[in-house]
Amino acid sequence: ANGVTTITATTNNGKKARCSVLVRDKVSTRLNGHNITLPGSDDRIYFLDVTDKDKGIWKASDAIIIVSNGKYALIDTGKQMYSNRIIKYLRDLRIKELEFILITHAHEDHIGGCSNIIDSGIKIKRLYIKSLNNGKSDAEYKLRVNQIIKKAQNAKIPVREVSRVNALKTTLGDFT
Secondary structure (H helix, E strand, O other): OOEEEEEEEEOOOOOEEEEEEEEOOOEEEEEOOEEEEEOOOOEEEEEOOOOEEEOOEEEOOOOEEEEEOOEEEEEOOOOHHHHHHHHHHHHHOOOOEEOEEEEOOOOHHHHOOHHHHHOOOOEEOOEEEEOOOOOOOOHHHHHHHHHHHHHHHHOOOOEEEEOOOOOOOOOEOOEO
């Protein structure tokens, strides 16, 4: 709701930090040279914690859930070894349908879990995936992307390859 609230965080050893937050129904601003208005609605972004430390090395992985007015999307799908965590996050949030999955690039920590998420029973309306045709990608990346595209097509999920030439503009709830 509109107004000011204070968020307080307390550490295990008793240290505290406070932050005041102003909530407004709509926010008008400029972003990258464009005038934008952000609606006051039920919009959220979840940065999923899908990283482990293995033999002293952090094994990073990337997945982000976007929510706007009851519509859901997933950006990247993390490593295959973490896909069950991502599926659990989706189910914990009671997400039964994704408007789209957007794969930003073909590194394992961004695309690895896509097959398992397609197989999870969560409905996926569209898959956007970065095209490899115009970039320098090795054979392993191309194979991985082609496997995901084939799996999506077999599951009757429309696929659109996105590139600088074939740019993407889509909507999700209040977001464009």
